[in-house]
Amino acid sequence: MLELGKVANELSLHVGFLGLGIMGSPMAQNLIKAGCDVTVWNRTKSKCDPLLSLGAKYKASPEEVASSCDITFAMLADPESAVDVACGKHGAANGMSPEKGYVDISTVDGPTSKSISRRIKATGALFLEAPVSGSKKPAEDGQLIFLTAGDRPLYEKAAPFLDIMGKSRFYHGEVGNGAAMKLVVNMIMGSMMASFSEGLLLSEKVGLDPSVLVEVISQGAISAPMFSMKGPSMVQALYPTAFPLKHQQKDLRLALGLAESVSQPTPIAAAANELYKVAKSHGLGDEDFSAVMEAVRTKMEGTSED
Numbered sequence: 209m210l211e212l213g214k215v216a217n218e219l220s221l222h223v224g225f226l227g228l229g230i231m232g233s234p235m236a237q238n239l240i241k242a243g244c245d246v247t248v249w250n251r252t253k254s255k256c257d258p259l260l261s262l263g264a265k266y267k268a269s270p271e272e273v274a275s276s277c278d279i280t281f282a283m284l285a286d287p288e289s290a291v292d293v294a295c296g297k298h299g300a301a302n303g304m305s306p307e308k309g310y311v312d313i314s315t316v317d318g319p320t321s322k323s324i325s326r327r328i329k330a331t332g333a334l335f336l337e338a339p340v341s342g343s344k345k346p347a348e349d350g351q352l353i354f355l356t357a358g359d360r361p362l363y364e365k366a367a368p369f370l371d372i373m374g375k376s377r378f379y380h381g382e383v384g385n386g387a388a389m390k391l392v393v394n395m396i397m398g399s400m401m402a403s404f405s406e407g408l409l410l411s412e413k414v415g416l417d418p419s420v421l422v423e424v425i426s427q428g429a430i431s432a433p434m435f436s437m438k439g440p441s442m443v444q445a446l447y448p449t450a451f452p453l454k455h456q457q458k459d460l461r462l463a464l465g466l467a468e469s470v471s472q473p474t475p476i477a478a479a480a481n482e483l484y485k486v487a488k489s490h491g492l493g494d495e496d497f498s499a500v501m502e503a504v505r506t507k508m509e510g511t512s513e514d
């Protein structure tokens with residue numbers, strides 16, 4: 209644990225937050241509520257408004273945020289947006305300099321993270337990748353799990369802020385290892401959700417009550433918070449978005465790339481990825497990733513003999 213005086217010192221730093229989507233907004237909100245000095249930016253400016261009314265400051269570009277802050281956090285959708293916000297025109301790197309730090313929380317692949325790291329570090333600043341495990345509710349509750357890697361001094365400096373937004377943090381060494389850990393976790397999660405969807409639909413088709421299946425699973429060895437949380441709405445074909453399906457498919461795609469890079473067979477994840485692709489092509493990308501069940505349903509109906 210960090211000593212109290214050091215924590216108070218770190219918390220007086222100016223903090224930037226780029227990307228105020230489902231995750232970024234509650235994370236930044238928790239920093240503000242904890243009394244941190246927070247400056248925000250988001251591509252769609254209106255998403256900054258609730259945070260400004262809580263006391264956040266606003267800057268018109270990632271570059272301006274970075275140049276006015278000691279540590280800048282970024283929570284962007286995917287590799288393309290993470291690179292654009294960090295390295296593009298008016299990107300954060302243009303506002304970085306020695307003594308500053310950039311913490312990228314977005315879920316991206318290792319090569320993307322390394323290229324952002326190189327650009328940030330070329331300015332003399334420090335870089336930390338810190339993707340999170342945990343969805344909308346853990347973000348709201350400050351219960352995220354940080355999977356960090358990169359410059360250790362920045363990890364130490366950012367720790368008090370990570371501890372406001374999360375319940376635990378892991379340091380994995382070299383840049384790319386945090387991204388890899390996150391992709392492996394989400395590869396498992398995506399496959400689990402696809403398998404759960406198949407089970408719910410099969411139970412229904414053979415005349416069982418899928419709600420009872422959810423209850424049975426919750427009491428046994430394959431119990432998982434994800435099944436208990438999402439199962440009740442899935443049996444009603446409701447998918448309120450916490451983790452957008454398009455992001456889960458992105459994570460599976462990136463995880464398959466990671467597996468490919470070491471010639472690791474991942475047939476289950478590859479099959480799950482196909483289902484998420486089908487769901488996306490049916491316009492379900494912005495629904496919760498549990499809407500993959502609709503892709504399974506379509507396949508079942510496609511193979512039905514009736």
Ligand SMILES: NC(=O)C1=CN([C@@H]2O[C@H](COP(=O)(O)OP(=O)(O)OC[C@H]3O[C@@H](n4cnc5c(N)ncnc54)[C@H](OP(=O)(O)O)[C@@H]3O)[C@@H](O)[C@H]2O)C=CC1
Nearest residue numbers: 227228229230231251252284285289315343344450451455
């Ligand atoms: N939701 C979840 O449960 C979890 C998500 N993650 C990961 O965290 C990241 C963010 O997820 P989440 O908050 O759910 O995603 P959202 O889709 O809700 O938010 C994405 C953010 O990225 C911004 N953005 C997208 N494209 C661009 C671009 N080209 N240039 C600048 N900004 C851009 C959006 O801006 P705008 O508002 O203008 O669209 C928004 O701020 C993703 O990498 C996701 O995989 C990790 C753990 C859990």
Ligand SMILES: O=CC(=O)O
Nearest residue numbers: 340341342343451
């Ligand atoms: O990336 C999603 C999550 O729930 O973790």
